[in-house]
Amino acid sequence: MAEKEMRTLSNGVNMPEIGFGTYLLDNLQARSCVGQALQDGYRLIDGAAFYGNETGVGQGIRDAMQSGVSREDLFVVSKVWKDSMGYELTMASFEKTLRELQLEYLDLYLIHWPSGDHELDRSSWQALIDLYKSGKARAIGVSNFKPEDLMPLFDMEIVPMVNQIMVYPGWKQDTVTSFCRQHGIQVMAWSPLGRGRVLNNHLLRQIAAAYGKSTAQICLRWEIQKGFVPVPKSVSPARIRENLDVFDFELTTGQMQAIDSLPPME
Numbered sequence: 024m025a026e027k028e029m030r031t032l033s034n035g036v037n038m039p040e041i042g043f044g045t046y047l048l049d050n051l052q053a054r055s056c057v058g059q060a061l062q063d064g065y066r067l068i069d070g071a072a073f074y075g076n077e078t079g080v081g082q083g084i085r086d087a088m089q090s091g092v093s094r095e096d097l098f099v100v101s102k103v104w105k106d107s108m109g110y111e112l113t114m115a116s117f118e119k120t121l122r123e124l125q126l127e128y129l130d131l132y133l134i135h136w137p138s139g140d141h142e143l144d145r146s147s148w149q150a151l152i153d154l155y156k157s158g159k160a161r162a163i164g165v166s167n168f169k170p171e172d173l174m175p176l177f178d179m180e181i182v183p184m185v186n187q188i189m190v191y192p193g194w195k196q197d198t199v200t201s202f203c204r205q206h207g208i209q210v211m212a213w214s215p216l217g218r219g220r221v222l223n224n225h226l227l228r229q230i231a232a233a234y235g236k237s238t239a240q241i242c243l244r245w246e247i248q249k250g251f252v253p254v255p256k257s258v259s260p261a262r263i264r265e266n267l268d269v270f271d272f273e274l275t276t277g278q279m280q281a282i283d284s285l286p287p288m289e
């Protein structure tokens with residue numbers, strides 16, 4: 024039987040193996056969905072300055088803390104957006120995120136996208152290194168970085184601990200994920216349900232029926248067994264709960280390989 028575990032990042036920090044995504048939630052939805060997700064047992068919340076809802080995310084976190092969830096058990100993630108690249112702007116964006124969330128520190132801070140300019144990426148990365156060294160971010164990483172975007176950071180004092188990329192069945196990103204594995208970088212999977220585009224796939228439906236699970240749960244289980252950290256998003260209380268209910272079954276090697284072989288689904 025599968026059990027919920029933690030992923031240990033290269034700096035020794037433990038990260039939950041599934042999280043709740045907050046893209047496309049307005050502030051009110053963010054408050055209620057994050058509050059509910061935390062009550063249901065999620066401990067990782069994936070946010071970003073770009074989502075424009077960090078005030079609501081912070082309120083949802085505080086609601087849960089008032090009901091007994093402790094800050095130390097949470098793993099709060101945010102990201103610096105493209106318009107705030109460079110050392111000073113990255114620092115300012117981080118402080119704005121902390122103010123909006125009303126938190127003292129983040130568990131993980133990411134560069135949301137590579138800028139296309141390695142020097143600019145390096146100067147934002149230096150800001151993240153300094154935030155990490157000051158204790159304001161317990162771990163740091165990047166998002167949507169390919170090997171050629173990651174390599175220019177490798178001669179800096181600290182190497183990214185996480186790379187958050189789009190991964191779902193039929194979009195498994197072998198080149199980036201194996202590069203990350205080789206370099207001890209934990210992969211997080213965004214759009215782990217392919218934003219719904221894979222949920223009617225015949226193979227996934229067959230496997231789901233065999234376990235009495237939904238196709239969404241099969242996607243999440245596949246990502247977890249591949250060692251990724253998926254961050255599904257939902258506004259539906261039932262689906263928020265459903266997406267966390269993936270720890271009472273385990274896909275076989277054959278099923279994992281069959282899902283690995285799915286062609287790209289646009």
Ligand SMILES: NC(=O)c1ccc[n+]([C@@H]2O[C@H](COP(=O)([O-])OP(=O)(O)OC[C@H]3O[C@@H](n4cnc5c(N)ncnc54)[C@H](OP(=O)(O)O)[C@@H]3O)[C@@H](O)[C@H]2O)c1
Nearest residue numbers: 044045046069166213214215216217218239255256257258
């Ligand atoms: N780093 C990046 O560049 C980046 C980019 C995109 C996303 N992300 C992160 O990844 C998170 C998730 O990605 P995403 O929101 O793009 O896509 P997703 O989680 O793959 O899919 C969300 C969609 O699937 C539906 N859904 C959720 N659970 C379901 C279930 N059990 N059964 C059927 N449908 C279900 C949702 O509808 P309902 O809401 O109606 O349930 C929504 O339409 C984001 O919220 C964000 O935190 C990061």
